[in-house]
Amino acid sequence: MGSPDALSAVRRAVREFLARHENLLAGGELFVAVSGGADSLALTDAAAQAAHRAGLRLTALVVDHRLQDGSAEVAATAAITARKLGADEARVLTVTVSGRGGIEAAARAARYAALRRALPEDGGLVLLGHTRDDQAETVLLGLGRGSGPRSVAGMRPLDPPWGRPLLALPRSATAGACAELGVEPWTDPHNADPRYTRVRLRHEVLPLLEDVLNGGVAAALARTAAQLREDGDTLDALSAELLERARDGATLDVTVLAQAPAALRRRALRTWLLGAGVRELTDAHLRSVDALVGEWRGQGGVWLPGNFEARRSRGKLCVEA
Known part of the structure; x- marks a missing residue:
């Protein structure tokens, strides 16, 4: 019963x-x-x-x-x-x-x-x-794949x-x-x-972690995900403000972006690129685009999934198909 x-x-x-x-x-x-x-x-x-x-x-x-x-x-x-x-x-x-x-x-x-x-x-x-x-399984998958805080933050209620x-x-x-x-x-x-993979996490990895760490692992991972979601929501709000300040039509003002921490810049850039139609962005893609702001040496454009290119010209960032 x-x-x-x-x-x-x-x-x-x-x-x-x-x-x-x-x-x-x-x-x-x-x-x-x-x-x-x-x-x-x-x-x-x-x-x-x-x-x-x-x-x-x-x-x-x-x-x-x-x-x-x-x-x-x-x-x-x-x-x-x-x-x-x-x-x-x-x-x-x-x-x-x-x-x-x-x-x-x-x-x-x-x-x-x-x-x-x-x-x-x-x-x-x-x-x-x-x-x-x-x-808990979702958080472990995100950790194992190095997918960043969005993935480790798990599923939203x-x-x-x-x-x-x-x-x-x-x-x-x-x-x-x-x-x-x-x-x-x-x-x-x-x-x-x-x-x-998820089956092995469920039947092998999580039980082993529960044994080694004396229980409570699933609950601890879920709490970690909740904390990361709260932090992420705050960063998303700040990055949205940054993106709004940096917008100049379809382009972004590099001077405005350069004044912000890299973590906020990359979140703003992610929103901007997704809005332009770019999909399947990875951390490597975002860091390469961010380098056009934070590590500018006159380098060429950055190729992105879907045949898009992000490039810097005359103090502006633009993305074109």
Whole structure:
């Protein structure tokens, strides 16, 4: 049997999350992504409780990635279970997984794209069942890849249209909630396949860290992510002010940028380049563009992904396709 405390904790987390962000629910409809696993089923129950109390309609969205034999049956079962747990409607979204970055990244991209397409034109809020353990894994992945503070800061509780009300709860809470509800979650075979990096983090790296550091590692990593997000939000606000001061039409004034710390400059440059249509920026790209300001020696332009070039001319930075 599960713990009533676990079920109560999950329901309370969702209820409080929706109360904090009720401005996003003006359309009267709430969505929840359902895989059939413990996290998404516990979330669906809690979302149904909170939605109906608030007079909202709850729609469950089940993505069938078609990566395994029998995936259609798994998706159909998840949809049926979601309705039993209180969803007013359950839709199965079938996707084709392809693209760069390996099967994990491609499946994630296909899943998020399908969920976005399912939303009404005026937007909506989709609840995702990510837990504190998922956050810890995300932080470790960011650390291992050297992706910078944005990656190590992990997932945001609210990143419209995505809402993650369970980020403060351990995975054991959702398992306990499902046991208390008497529902049998689906166990994805991919979640036990050591070919996937996140699986090895979950079953090998995190347990080893918990043992070596005497426990509490997942919670500590989640706290670190929260602290980095707070710091990052402050830096983003300061860099936005810097960018506004430096703007001169489509170009940037090098004199204004040069007076700011490099960390703020690079954040401002990142926003500027993304706004110009440059994608897949790396830290190396940003540092090369920043060198046109902080380490200017008359060097040529910097090539950027998508056939863009950033260059300095007459005290101005410009970026052109």
